[in-house]
Amino acid sequence: MKKIYSDFNEAVSGIKDGMTLMVGGFGLCGIPENLIKALADSRVTDLTVISNNCGVDDWGLGLLLKNKQIKKIIGSYVGENKEFERQMLAGEIEVELTPQGTLAEKIRAGGAGIPAFFTPAGVGTPIADGKEVREFNGKEYLLEESLTADFSLIRAWKADKMGNLIYNKTARNFNPMIAAAGKITIAEVEEIVETGDLDSDFIHSPGIYVQALIQGNQEKRIERRTVRQ
16 A cells, blocks of 8 residues: 555645745646645745646646746747746746657656657757767757756546556646656545456556555536636
């Protein structure tokens, strides 16, 4: 059995100043929202955060931005977060923007123990500055180093007590690869079932990648609601 927390503040108590975190989600879809709120309450600071984006102004990782808890963000876009944009333009936060596919592969490679790989994405752009460029079969490729983290905070739909996870549809997004790339992975889930209750053919993340679980209710906010006139 994995460690199963009942208190979100206790779950994130091992995260200290200056650590590197990976956080699952795409926009607000599939984010570990209660773990993030607990992290905001903890006031831990000088964090390096690796995530596709940084939430919105008042939710998700946007809460950490508001508290000035993030020193550096590695992600694929700024999105519609005005505070993120303001801090970046003001030089208050270090931002490393990475093509989305490259970011996904850097995380996947980190979880697989692959230190670096070559990709054509970013050749001839500012992304290539300071990076090795090598030619294969007449085409240029960039050397990109993989990513790992001290802690990975992820969100899943169901877990069994051994930490095997199933994600719900598009909430799967970055969560499986982030689960594999953290030294310690904490999964926020909607339901925890007994070991053996999950169909092994439908498990997305094996429990070997997960060190702790916590069950909680999520608001599941919609980033931008569009309705018919």
